[in-house]
Amino acid sequence: MxxxxxxxxxxxxxxxxxxxxxxxxxxxxxxxxxxxxxxxxxxxxxxxxxxxxxxxxxxDPRMVLRPQDFRLHRSLRKTLRNTVYEVRVDSSFEAVMRACAELRPDQDGTWISEAIIAAYTQLHKRGLAHSVETWVDGELVGGLYGIALGRVFFGESMFMRRTDASKIAFAHLVEQLRRWQFELVDCQQNTDHLASLGAAPIRRAEFLQRLQRLVNSPADVSLQGRWQFDADLGASLTRTAKTA
CATH class of the missing domain: 3.30.70.3550 (Leucyl/phenylalanyl-tRNA-protein transferase, N-terminal domain)
Incomplete structure (x- = not known):
């Protein structure tokens, strides 16, 4: 019970x-x-x-990613080099949530209900929930959303309408979190896809121990409210993609 x-x-x-x-x-x-x-x-x-x-x-266990462990795979490096895209942050939070809620071919329902959208949108207005979005030719083609507390980002869901569009958003997020000295991305569930990106399972006891420390380790005051990524972030990732 x-x-x-x-x-x-x-x-x-x-x-x-x-x-x-x-x-x-x-x-x-x-x-x-x-x-x-x-x-x-x-x-x-x-x-x-x-x-x-x-x-x-x-x-238990809990799937987590340390930003420094993120793997930039060959296919994603190619996408970063060859795709003309724009990454925006917190510009269309509810649209990202609703895109994540759309049914996929292997699904018969969604857990992202109207109540979930309302609660997380409220957290977004309070500067605690954030979206990272991939845009191509003015169209939202992929992205993700989650909650930031202290130095932990709790990833919730992602979507893509073009190949690698969600991974582009995720790569930019993880690199920016690394720069901001976030120590953990909570991925919740253990999947092969997340493992391929560098995430790994840890015991719940260890996760809770880390969480207690990191949630109470305040991030930079500039991170309160709407996020803004570093202006050179995309160029830095592209350079990494070219040299990797």
Missing amino acids: IAWLDSGDAFPPATDALTDPNGLLCAGLELTADRVLDAYGQGIFPWYSEGQPVLWWSP
């Missing part, structure tokens, strides 16, 4: 999560920006389907 959360109830410890299904911790009906923020600070995140109560998770 898992705990049921009424409005105002505290989350149970993440260590109380089930092993099957891996990480299911508790359920409830409340999904607000403050509730989501409280969850992330404790290593918990919402994931549920339309028609279900809000399900909260903390899997």
Whole structure:
């Protein structure tokens, strides 16, 4: 059995999560920006389907990426060299969320509900949730969104409408996070795709220990509110792609 959360109830410890299904911790009906923020600070995140109560998770192990471990693969290097694109930050947050929510060929539903969009959009307005977007000829063709707390970026979802468009956004994000001295990107679930980019699983106990330190390690004051990436970021990545 898992705990049921009424409005105002505290989350149970993440260590109380089930092993099957891996990480299911508790359920409830409340999904607000403050509730989501409280969850992330404790290593918990919402994931549920339309028609279900809000399900909260903390899997063990946890997939994470250290920015310095990111792998710039040959195919992505070629895309960075040969594609005319623009990377924008926080210019179309809700549009990115809605694009991530679109059904894909291997899916019969989406967990990014209207309630999720409302909560995360509120966090975006508060300067805590961010989108990184790939644009080509004025069209949004890929991107991702997530939440930044302290020196951790909690990645949520990404989408692409052209080859490697989401990876372009991710590469720019990770390089900028490295420059800003972020230490961890939370990828949540273990997938081959994330592993190919340099992410690796760690035990939940280690993740929670790191989280407690990093969430309470404030980032630079300039990162409050809407983000702005370094002007030379794209050129730097292109140079890396040419020499790698």
